[in-house]
Amino acid sequence: xxxxxxxxxxxxxxxxxxxxxxxxxxxxxxxxxxxxxxxxxxxxxxxxxxxxxxxxxxxxxxxxxxxxxxxxxxxxxxxxxxxxxxxxxxxxxxxxxxxxxxxxxxxxxxxxxxxxxxxxxxxxxxxxxxxxxxxxxxxxxxxxxxxxxxxxxxxxxxxxxxxxxxxxxxxxxxxxxxxxxxxxxxxxxxxxxxxxxxxxxxxxxxxxxxxxxxxxxxxxxxxxxxxxxxxxxxxxxxxxxxxxxxxxxxxxxxxxxxxxxxxxxxxxxxxxxxxxxxxxxxxxxxxxxxxxx
Ligand SMILES: NC(=O)c1ccc[n+]([C@@H]2O[C@H](COP(=O)([O-])OP(=O)(O)OC[C@H]3O[C@@H](n4cnc5c(N)ncnc54)[C@H](O)[C@@H]3O)[C@@H](O)[C@H]2O)c1
Numbered sequence: 001x002x003x004x005x006x007x008x009x010x011x012x013x014x015x016x017x018x019x020x021x022x023x024x025x026x027x028x029x030x031x032x033x034x035x036x037x038x039x040x041x042x043x044x045x046x047x048x049x050x051x052x053x054x055x056x057x058x059x060x061x062x063x064x065x066x067x068x069x070x071x072x073x074x075x076x077x078x079x080x081x082x083x084x085x086x087x088x089x090x091x092x093x094x095x096x097x098x099x100x101x102x103x104x105x106x107x108x109x110x111x112x113x114x115x116x117x118x119x120x121x122x123x124x125x126x127x128x129x130x131x132x133x134x135x136x137x138x139x140x141x142x143x144x145x146x147x148x149x150x151x152x153x154x155x156x157x158x159x160x161x162x163x164x165x166x167x168x169x170x171x172x173x174x175x176x177x178x179x180x181x182x183x184x185x186x187x188x189x190x191x192x193x194x195x196x197x198x199x200x201x202x203x204x205x206x207x208x209x210x211x212x213x214x215x216x217x218x219x220x221x222x223x224x225x226x227x228x229x230x231x232x233x234x235x236x237x238x239x240x241x242x243x244x245x246x247x248x249x250x251x252x253x254x255x256x257x258x259x260x261x262x263x264x265x266x267x268x269x270x271x272x273x274x275x276x277x278x279x280x281x282x283x284x285x286x287x288x289x290x291x292x293x
Pocket of ligand 1: 008
């Protein structure tokens with residue numbers, strides 16, 4: 001398994017939860033130094049697992065928005081640990097800034113480069129191997145900000161909407177393979193570092209969604225957090241009752257699911273694996289629609 005943006009935060013928790021669920025090998029790839037994270041994971045793994053397993057936790061340095069760097073990190077990771085069967089594109093940044101207050105467009109370019117192009121570069125590097133083996137899972141940490149905008153984070157929401165459009169399309173292009181795409185959408189919080197309990201809940205909820213074959217994996221508290229997160233809800237309550245979110249969020253997800261399934265069904269009928277330029281054709285077509293929620 002390769003996790004990108006795993007030095008701290010949700011990425012680290014996803015790696016921790018993967019180990020708890022029995023992952024045989026985990027690699028963290030991050031622009032930051034991951035040595036502390038690796039030691040922490042090894043210590044935890046050592047509690048219940050053999051010493052051989054301990055050697056299977058590794059880290060590699062790369063900027064996800066740089067295709068050459070991420071390609072090399074993935075090649076090094078596969079050379080050390082064998083072919084990837086799960087890739088988690090999690091790295092991201094979430095700086096705040098009002099559109100009219102920021103001078104120039106550098107802020108938007110940077111957020112798009114890391115949050116959107118980071119996912120594109122990571123998957124461009126990792127997917128060919130998975131598709132040629134016709135096996136694998138892609139997990140992308142997107143956000144409820146990929147479903148609804150909020151004042152002060154237009155760059156972030158723009159990048160997360162872009163990720164959703166990209167993944168919805170990529171999923172259709174992989175419709176005839178056994179490579180599954182999952183999009184985790186935790187709710188907003190106002191800080192870059194979220195509370196430990198929330199991170200653990202997000203990681204557990206994400207892995208549970210992956211195991212159930214869900215494409216869109218919402219927040220642990222989907223009722224309120226799928227569209228607007230807890231910390232923003234406090235201030236947004238001035239504009240509409242928070243309870244509205246509770247009813248609207250599931251409805252929104254349901255509508256999105258219905259529309260997406262209709263598009264998937266027609267893609268499956270209209271486009272063959274050859275037209276999608278896939279190296280293999282397989283029986284995924286049936287599994288995809290039925291597993292998905
Ligand atoms: N924190 C939240 O409230 C929240 C909510 C919804 C979604 N998310 C998403 O979850 C993901 C992780 O967020 P987090 O809260 O754990 O953030 P975090 O800041 O705690 O961790 C982000 C990690 O990504 C790494 N990173 C940043 N830029 C990178 C780059 N160019 N190349 C490689 N690694 C890079 C950082 O070094 C860090 O380890 C992000 O994609 C974020 O958008 C976060």
